[in-house]
Amino acid sequence: MSPEAFQRRAVRQKLSELLREPLDRLANETRLSRLARWDPDVARELLRVFGLRLTEEQLSSLERVRDVLEAVESAAREPAARAASPAAASASVLEGLLSASPAGSAVAPAAAPPAPAGTYESPLPYEEARIGAAAVYCSDGRVGEQMDEFLHRGLALPRYDRLACPGGPAALAGRLLAFWECQGVEHQLRFLAEAHGLRKVVLIAHEGCVYYGRRLGVAVAELELQQRRDLDLAAAAVTRLGLEALAFYARRSGDRVRFEPHA
Secondary structure (H helix, E strand, O other), rough: OOHHHHHHHHHHHHHHHHHHHHHHHHHHHHHHHHOEEEEEEEEEHHHHHOOOOHHHHHHHHEEEEHHHHHHHHHHOOOOHHHHHOOOOHHHHHHHHHHHHOOOOOOOOOOOOOEEEEEEOOOOOOOOOOOEEEEEEOOOOOOHHHHHHHHHHEEEOOOEEEEOOOOOOOHHHOOOOEEEEEHHHHHHHHHHHHHHOOEEEEEEEOOOOOOOHHHHHHHHHHHHHHHHHHHHHHHHHHHOOOEEEEEEEEEEEOEEEEEEEOOO
């Protein structure tokens, strides 16, 4: 892969993560042009990742996602191509910074060995940095994607550590019937606090959790009351570990899932 192609892919993959938008949306020019106005904070993070700097005045002149993409991508092109780019003025600012900064240099990676037949390589880049947050929620696959979307977009927590188990926060509530689950989840949180620098834990209970009926014998009429009690107990357990606890209750809203802060 050429340095230019590598730079272009890297920029779009990072942008996909920052915007929580599918990568194919950023590869499709029509869909890209429909994205909302550029968020300056996201712009600053993208430029930081690639070792670039712009003044606030220069940032304000880049009004849309396309503008910043073209500015960063065109910095890796040949001079003639940059002159023809719609973002040529911005590219001229970025060019010297990109060539002078080790973090921004577009260096093609070493060729990877051929993958064995039948393997799959994710298009998402691996991010080394941890964010110090974990989420404890139910392993019910019907709400798994909504949980991820809420944590990524609603709470702005990319790459959070996941502790998915039947009943979610019930495993930290000290219930006798869930003794072994409680021991296991608490030990995992202790490990993550020490090894991953964990500081914050998000606790999410969800409406209609089968674990409460099948495992704990809770009647449907008492389900939410018991879940909210367990959220309080789980939050207290997290606090005793020296971590910040955030609790939420997820309920159906038509064909959507709504996440409500637990008071």
